[in-house]
Amino acid sequence: MAKQNTAKNYLSGKEIRAIAKANAKEMKRLEAYKNRKADESEFLTQMKKQENILEIEDLHTFFYTEQGIVKAVNGVSYDVPKNAVVGVVGESGCGKSVTSMSVMRLIQGPTGQIVDGSIRFVSNEYKRDEKGNPIPKAGAEGEYEMVEKVYDIAKMPINEIHRIRGKQIAMIFQEPMTSLNPVFTIGQQLDEVTLLHVPGATKEMAKAKSEEMLRLVGIIPENVYKAFPHELSGGMRQRVMIAMALAAEPRLIIADEPTTALDVTIQAQILDLLQDIKDKIDGSILLITHDLGVIAEMADYVVVMYAGKVIEKGTVYEIFQDPKHPYTIGLQKSKPTMSLDDSTELYNIPGNVPNPINMPAHCYFKERCAKCTAKCSGEYPGMVQVSPTHFVACHLYDEENNNG
Numbered sequence: 001m002a003k004q005n006t007a008k009n010y011l012s013g014k015e016i017r018a019i020a021k022a023n024a025k026e027m028k029r030l031e032a033y034k035n036r037k038a039d040e041s042e043f044l045t046q047m048k049k050q051e052n053i054l055e056i057e058d059l060h061t062f063f064y065t066e067q068g069i070v071k072a073v074n075g076v077s078y079d080v081p082k083n084a085v086v087g088v089v090g091e092s093g094c095g096k097s098v099t100s101m102s103v104m105r106l107i108q109g110p111t112g113q114i115v116d117g118s119i120r121f122v123s124n125e126y127k128r129d130e131k132g133n134p135i136p137k138a139g140a141e142g143e144y145e146m147v148e149k150v151y152d153i154a155k156m157p158i159n160e161i162h163r164i165r166g167k168q169i170a171m172i173f174q175e176p177m178t179s180l181n182p183v184f185t186i187g188q189q190l191d192e193v194t195l196l197h198v199p200g201a202t203k204e205m206a207k208a209k210s211e212e213m214l215r216l217v218g219i220i221p222e223n224v225y226k227a228f229p230h231e232l233s234g235g236m237r238q239r240v241m242i243a244m245a246l247a248a249e250p251r252l253i254i255a256d257e258p259t260t261a262l263d264v265t266i267q268a269q270i271l272d273l274l275q276d277i278k279d280k281i282d283g284s285i286l287l288i289t290h291d292l293g294v295i296a297e298m299a300d301y302v303v304v305m306y307a308g309k310v311i312e313k314g315t316v317y318e319i320f321q322d323p324k325h326p327y328t329i330g331l332q333k334s335k336p337t338m339s340l341d342d343s344t345e346l347y348n349i350p351g352n353v354p355n356p357i358n359m360p361a362h363c364y365f366k367e368r369c370a371k372c373t374a375k376c377s378g379e380y381p382g383m384v385q386v387s388p389t390h391f392v393a394c395h396l397y398d399e400e401n402n403n404g
């Protein structure tokens with residue numbers, strides 16, 4: 001990339017042209033890779049651990065902007081075990097959504113690109129004959145032979161993603177209106193999921209399934225099946241989104257700030273619903289939120305992100321009872337509690353996240369960290385394992401410090 005003059009906070013015309021040229025070259029290369037035709041063998045892989053449904057490893061997702069490269073996700077690794085809820089937390093802008101959008105391959109090119117890393121996912125699909133038709137299961141009407149395949153989603157050509165998106169992995173967004181189509185009824189949109197994903201599904205089967213899903217999310221189908229999205233409240237729309245995500249029977253649901261746009265009482269209801277669903281579905285939930293209270297209530301494992309990197313991860317117990325990273329400790333202090341009366345200021349971690357275009361070579365938290373030592377001006381800290389499930393990227397826990 002073009003060398004930028006960091007001594008001033010503006011770019012010269014020459015620098016802007018150099019950035020544009022370098023960006024154009026990279027974007028062209030990455031778009032060609034994304035749109036290539038590839039044999040399945042190119043993106044079939046193996047899981048590192050059998051207990052996981054998703055393994056994100058060293059993921060890099062960048063935005064090639066006029067000011068330079070925004071390294072929104074800069075070497076992120078975390079796992080989602082089968083039948084578990086993994087919570088991802090961190091201040092706004094730290095790369096939580098860009099990571100999950102990368103998993104769904106919804107990053108908007110040519111500016112946004114997955115540049116490096118792996119996203120391994122265990123897909124459970126219909127076994128198909130030479131013509132591509134699903135093979136019926138002998139002696140079980142309406143059922144089909146299934147097969148498990150591990151894909152590296154990051155390496156899939158974009159036109160293969162239909163194998164996974166919306167079917168194996170479903171997503172619930174913050175603002176349901178953006179994902180519901182205003183010109184179709186709720187029933188039509190729900191039916192569509194079944195018609196699209198279940199071989200041989202009839203309209204009647206689809207309707208029955210849609211009604212079942214609506215009941216599952218606490219909606220009386222008669223009132224809502226024929227309604228249009230704008231006729232429903234925000235809470236109801238979010239329930240419909242959850243019903244829609246469930247209709248495809250996904251193995252992984254990604255819920256990105258699913259309650260942020262709702263008012264507090266509805267938030268609690270939606271969280272209860274997700275909790276309920278967690279027990280009912282044979283799958284996992286990746287729950288993204290900046291709300292630590294939500295994570296404490298729902299998650300089995302927690303991933304803490306800061307400025308495009310994972311800085312700590314562990315079980316919910318480890319992260320809440322024994323947080324290691326000064327940032328995680330700071331986040332917990334900033335968590336609102338019921339005991340705070342209105343006159344009490346919330347604790348805020350002082351300082352700002354560094355400029356995402358010119359990240360320093362040292363720990364990104366250094367300028368805000370009260371525990372910083374001489375070592376913190378050196379290399380970016382590596383991940384240190386402090387228990388079989390607990391990892392932290394901070395020099396305070398480096399091997400030599402632990403041993404000495």
Ligand SMILES: Nc1ncnc2c1ncn2[C@@H]1O[C@H](COP(=O)(O)OP(=O)(O)O)[C@@H](O)[C@H]1O
Pocket residue numbers: 063065070072090091092093094095096097098099111112356
């Ligand atoms: N389309 C885009 N163009 C440039 N930068 C982007 C784009 N989308 C996201 N980013 C940047 O990526 C970073 C991570 O964003 P995001 O994952 O949305 O954060 P959050 O943790 O709040 O979900 C932010 O610095 C954001 O400004």
Ligand code: SF4
Pocket residue numbers: 325326327363364365366367369370371372373376381393394395396
């Ligand atoms: S590496 Fe240093 S600056 Fe970074 S969080 Fe740890 S103590 Fe603070």
Ligand SMILES: [Mg+2]
Pocket residue numbers: 096097098256257
């Ligand atoms: Mg987000």
